[in-house]
Amino acid sequence: MHAPHRTPQVSAIVPAAGSGTRFGAGRNKTLLLLEGEPLIAHVVRALGADPRVAEIVLVGKGNEREELLQAAAPACAPRVALRWTEGGAERRDSVRNGLEAADPASEILLVHDGARPFLSAVVLARVIDAAIAQGAALCTLPAIDTVKRVDAAGRVLATLDRREIHFAQTPQAFRRELGLPAYRRACAEGWPTTDDVHVLELAVEHGALPAVFAVAGDPANRKITVPADLPSARLETRPMSSAPPADRPSFRVGSGFDLHRMVPGRPCILGGVLFEHDRGPLGHSDGDALLHALTDALLGAAGLDDLGTFFPDTDPRWQGADSAALLREAWTRVREKGYALENCDLVVIAERPKLAPRRAEVRARIAALLEVEVERVNLKGKTAEKLGPIGAGEAIVAQATVLLRRN
Ligand code: MG
Secondary structure (H helix, E strand, C coil), rough: CCCCCCCCCEEEEEECCCCCCCCCCCCHHHHEEEECCCHHHHHHHHHHCCCCEEEEEEEEHHHHHHHHHHHHHHHCCCEEEEEECCCCCHHHHHHHHHHHHCCCCCEEECCCCCCCCCCCEEEEEHHHHHHHHHHHEEEEEEEECEEEEEEECCCCEEECCHHCCCCHHHHHHHHHHHHHHHHHHHHHHHCCCCCCHHHHHHHHHCCCCCEEEECCCCCCCCCCCHHHCCCCCCCCCCCCCCCCCCCCCEEEEEEEEEEEEEEEEEEEEEEEEECCCEECCCCCCCCCHHHHHHHHHHHHHHHCCCCCHHHCCCCCCHHHCCCHHHHHHHHHHHEEEEECEEEEEEEEEECCCHHHHHHHHHHHHHHHHHHCCCHHHHEEECCCCCCCHHHHCCEEEEEEEEEEEEE
């Protein structure tokens, strides 16, 4: 029988003092934008994906404190504490400051580069699991190419056994009681270290730690050092404070819904087309449910509230109004904001009138009202299987989904 044990808490230390000189951006590269978000935000979001991570300690230069925290905070999960501590002269000193600042309740301390934005939850969990089970761990990639030892003059000295060669990535993690004393000693005695786990390897050599273990990393989890590190990602070498580029289209989606009661003695208008029917939609305007749903979807996608805001049904001007005119008025406002219609998909739910025989006509009418190609307008007719008020022909429902594009 295993005694139940609680999940160990993890503190993640993120050195984020990168000067970006190799990147050529002349500033901290963890603040550069990747897909519209600073690198540090990607890192903070990735670390928060593991429920055991309770806090993230950013380590950086004092003059960048506000900017880094502001960049990271929106991506930080609400249950994760985001903290700050000042870095030291070398990475080892910076990491040590972060470790010292971590919540003493965290049994696992983890270090992850501020410039590795592509960390997956799987790799993160694997490193944490290994640190819990074995004391200290990092993720690595096995060497694919043959590895040679070469001297300073370029002479090949040996071919190394590739199976023993692994490239180190972060995260690197360890149990607090093993890692913290090793770091304190490394800083005090000036051990020459190249990465975080190297400190622990030296601690192994000094007999202070049993072993450090490697677990499988991920080729995608690469460190951003030069622009060529991002062949597939869109990294923008501009500071986050500048305006978004004007040359990239943006898209906005909108949805609309409308229902009208069907009563005898009203003309049956649907999609701007008059249908032959013994009843029609009751409404302040002509009651064209399909055009109302479409108008709402277009206004919604553009962030312009809804039909009722523009054309209140308390206003006598819209008494018996032609809904096609209302649509055109709203569509003008949407286009004034710079949007064009990518496509719309429309659904009418009604027992009668039957839409199918005049579907092409309604599509063409709506495309003409919007001044777009008919291929951008799709229309589907459904019934309610004779169920409820729609099935009894007492009501008609329309739904619209639209996608707007702004270049
Ligand atoms: Mg309506």
